[in-house]
Amino acid sequence: MRLSSSRVIGTRATETSPTGWRPDWVSPDQTMPTITEVRFAHENGALAETMATLEDPDIRVLPETSTDPERDVYVFTFEDAGPDAVERALRADGTVSGVHPMPAFEERPLWGVEFAPETELLAPRVTREGGFVVDARSTRCGVAPCGWRERWLLPDREAIHDIWMYARETGFEFEVLDLHARGSADTEHLVRDVLTDGQREALLAAYEQGYFADPREASLEEVADSLDHSPSAVGGRIKRGMKALVDATLVVDGTRQ
DSSP states (O other), X not given: OOSOSSOOOSOOTTOOOTTSOOOTTOOTTOOSOEEEEEEEEOTTBTTHHHXXXXXXXXXXXXXXXXXXXXXXXXXXXXXXXXXXHHHHHHHHOTTEEEEEEEEEETTEXXXXXXXXXXXXXXXXXXXXXXXXXXXXXXXXXXXXXXXXEEEEEESSHHHHHHHHHHHHHTTOEEEEEEEEETTOOOHHHXXXXXXXXXXXXXXXXXXXXXXXXXXXXXXXXXHHHHHTSOHHHHHHHHHHHHHHHHHHHTEETTEEO
C-alpha cells in the first residue's frame, strides 16, 4: 500500500508525511540516536535473483561496504554455498553489473559486487539520512519474498520514518521489527542479532533434539536430516553460531570477561 504518489525526502520532526499521518513508533520529540531492525524485499532488490537461485542461502554484507557513498563495490559472504554455484548465480543475476572474487576472510570466500543502476537499494538512503548499516543479512525465501534483514543506527526516529516512506513509494515490502534508543538494547537483542537465521535454526534444532545433552541424544546426522541439510552444513552453522555467541557474550575487546 502506498501512502502518497510523491516521495518524502529529507523531512524532519517539524514535518509529517503528505497524508498528515505517521506511524505510532515516530514521536516528534524522539531526537536521540536510534537502533532499528527492519526487514524488506523488492522484486528488483539487491541479489534478488541470486537468493532465488541458491538453496536457502545465508548471505551477509560487510557493513562498512554497504553505507560508504564513495564505494561502488559491496562485499558479501555466502555461508554453506559453494564458490562455483555462488559465482554462477551472481553472474546470471540481473541486479548485478559486476562480480569480483576476493581473498577469503576467516576461511569464507568474499565476493565484491557492483549493482546495476536500476537495482533498488536502501543502504544509500540510510547514508543520506545520516545513518549506518550495523548488520545486514539475507532472509529466507519462502512464504515471504527473498529480501534482507538489517540493523541500522540512525540519528533519530524521524529518519526511519523518512526511509519507510521512501521504501513504500519505491515498491519495497518494508517492516520495522524493532526500534529502541541507542544504549537500551538488552541481552536478548544482542544474542539474536549476532546469529544468522540458519545458525539460529541449527542451534535450536540441536538443542531441542538433545545434541548438546550428556550423553548425546541425537547425532549431527539426525539433526541435519530434520533440517533437510547436509551434516557438514549444519555442523558448520552450529560451530559458527556458538563462536558468535561466545564472542558476543563472553569476550570484550579480545579478552574473556
